[in-house]
Amino acid sequence: MSETTIKNMEEFSAVSGISRPTVSKYFHDPDSVRQSTRQRIETALEKYDYRPNIFAMNQNRKLTKNVGIVVPLLADPYFAEIARNLEQRCIDAGYRPTLFSAHGDPNLEIEVLENLRALKPAGVLMAPLGRASHRAALEKFCDDVPTLIFDSSVDELGLAFVGSDNFQFTSHISDYLCRTGEPPCFFEMKTPANPNAHRRRQSYLNAMEAFGHEPQVISIDGEGWAFEEIGRLGGHEALSNKQFSTNTILCSNDRLAIGLLTACYEQGIKVGRGADCAIRVAGQDGHPHSRYTCPPLTTISHDYDAVSKHAADSLLAAIDGHVEPWKSTRIEGKLILRHSA
Amino acid sequence: MSETTIKNMEEFSAVSGISRPTVSKYFHDPDSVRQSTRQRIETALEKYDYRPNIFAMNQNRKLTKNVGIVVPLLADPYFAEIARNLEQRCIDAGYRPTLFSAHGDPNLEIEVLENLRALKPAGVLMAPLGRASHRAALEKFCDDVPTLIFDSSVDELGLAFVGSDNFQFTSHISDYLCRTGEPPCFFEMKTPANPNAHRRRQSYLNAMEAFGHEPQVISIDGEGWAFEEIGRLGGHEALSNKQFSTNTILCSNDRLAIGLLTACYEQGIKVGRGADCAIRVAGQDGHPHSRYTCPPLTTISHDYDAVSKHAADSLLAAIDGHVEPWKSTRIEGKLILRHSA
DNA sequence: CGGTTTTCTTTACGCGCGTAAATTTTATGT
């Protein structure tokens, strides 16, 4: 490594003895230049360690290799996990992903989209906040940038939607619960941030009707994204008031279930499927943490791999010109039996 | 909002009737132009909704308002939480934070730094991976960009270090445990990714010596960042082999403790400080999830606010020219008593 | 009102790189 520091492609082309346009071509695709010049460039590269400025590169490019990934809340390990998964797939496909979080704030969400524009992304993978999202701003963005929506559907928006089959989720786990014990009550937030919650409630109602059981929905108060605390407080209230008509509780999502488990613990109520247990609790999502609750949480898990693969593949295909009419793909979840139910 | 879409500052200056350099000045600081021209610009802004391209802005600026935030692993809610905290502080101070994660991979860590360079950040807040970080690359980066290290110290690197006082953490919680029951065993990973772990072990040894107790360190196998699973598996092994000489276990961090709690549950061992409990378990970190374990985890918590405030303030002060000699600031943790110990 | 200061406008160049067109050099084939 030499001392003289290279600050731009001009200088690098000088020390490598290759013209700048050719160097530029090399960085765009090393195979697009003659083998001998590639060698000369790479020799100089070892000696001088120069890297093109990524933002200047994109400035005047027709098609960039940038992909934006937007999630509603990075502090939720579920989104962190799926975002990481998507990032890796983009990298493997030769793209440059950049991750953004709306941090639960719809204003930040559109702020993020505006900044994303400047990146001139070839495409965007976006999980909207849901109910709170500014619909008009989203639409405008999707008109300009190829955007695939995942996790939380906003109908007919963007290139397509890929997510989990929430109806199947709830019907499947309801089915399991009904067959193995008392029929479940449904534990949810009154005003959920995410539209998937409504599908799950409806699916629960359907399932109960199919089984000929009386459904019972407990909708608790709470705003924001602190689901565990909302579940814990709501759980305490529901337990104290004996609102659960059976010994089985199906939660709208795992984070709520985690809070409910804590409430049960705090009231000395033993959870599980053993004879000595008072109630059964199940969640939905396959949250990364659900394995480590006590008792470990029975849940129905997103197929992280399938969702992220389908989402990434669809977007990259669209970028390559294989645009198809809008469609919604919903992937089935896998029941994960653990001790809680 | 008009139909004609503005794509650059040139066009916007045309429709607003103000020259481009003045418009540029306005976006740099709205107060730097005459009130009447500010009005004209803002009127046009409402009508045409234009936003300067953030990357083109930075391209030829002497001092940008960009701040990079780099954490080792966003999937860990602890880092997600502190990153969010730092982001907010930067925004409040008028800076534009951009968040990056090394995803536990030292190669990605330097990759991130290289990309960060192109952003021409005024400063960077960085939590290094620790042991695995490529020291030389970090140093080179810190030479070029004002960088404040947080969470995990790399001695004398960057502008300064801000983090928690790990010695105080462990000595404080050890003290509590010793005074309220049997002295703790120390449960840790054999080859921890983070150097803080060594300080905690040492502090435990010191504390036990001070109390006149025989220390006992259980170092379990495991590589990577899946601490809960490592703690669970290691916990099972240690419990089965009766490696814990007392009924109290202090874990090197909360995630390990969460895994250990699961292992205890799976072996039917009741955790807590009640008379009917077999062992006590405590963690360290004040992990966002520690409130919701069963039993809720007694831990010693980072002072998230103080750490992030001190880190952000120090960096921003340095950016403003108030550079001080390198120093290390370690902030005390707060004991959080819950049911597990 | 003239003089002074403040603020704009004009003009021009720079950032680091993409990209197109014309030209020259190098490789390939027979």
Added chain:
DNA sequence: ACATAAAATTTACGCGCGTAAAGAAAACCG
């Protein structure tokens, strides 16, 4: 060795904006 194709070089302009300098216009002030 020659024609031909392939690849590199030169030259020039563009992206969207920062920024500096000089002059014109507007505001302030006694």
